[in-house]
Amino acid sequence: MGAHRFLSNREALAPEYPRSAVSPFFRGNGSTDPQNGDYPRHVEEGFANWRLEVRGLVDTPLSFSIENIRKLPARSQVTRHDCVEGWSAIGEWTGPQLSLLLDEAGLKPEARFIVFRCADNLNGQDYYETVDLVDAYHPQTIIAHSLNGEPLPVRNGAPLRMRIERQLGYKHAKYLTAIEAVASLDGIGGGQGGYWEDRAGYQWYAGI
Ligand SMILES: Nc1nc2c(c(=O)[nH]1)N[C@H]1C(S)=C(S)[C@@H](COP(=O)(O)O)O[C@H]1N2
């Protein structure tokens, strides 16, 4: 992480591709059809009652409907997703930059990490991920509501998923319910900063 951050500009963009490079099928991985909690009901309702909360170390906690999120200024990016399990896919993702929501909520000075809370429970653990403020404010870090110009399929994280383009696949939290600003990763999940970090010792920093 130190070398990566030292050698490359923090704002440097991950490669973007022409729309013609989009993969015909963007496979799903990990949870692809969550059956726990309220998620199946939200699917039935077309996510009309889904909320995305912004909370934690912020001046003004926020709560958005999907309709609210879709109305925000958005960025579209055609990028390659790289999963550590050995596959990649190119997709066009669209949604507001995370920085927009963080600025609207106002981060408190103690905030150092952003936690992404997810609706799915995988092997008895709620999926979650975290990044520091460098990646949170990266211009390609967006809350995607669309894939290839269509609302996200359930397989790929409907109704909202993170795109953290400077990091590997497991950091891109799907089924996003809340964005939390925190001072430390202690006491969040198993304390290692993410589902796979807690479960299998994956590196917290998965920069590419
Ligand atoms: N909530 C949630 N987010 C998740 C996962 C998951 O199982 N649950 N899997 C991760 C992994 S390992 C990868 S490679 C990508 C897969 O995204 P996709 O299903 O759109 O291909 O989502 C990541 N985000």
Ligand SMILES: [Mo]
């Ligand atoms: Mo992955």
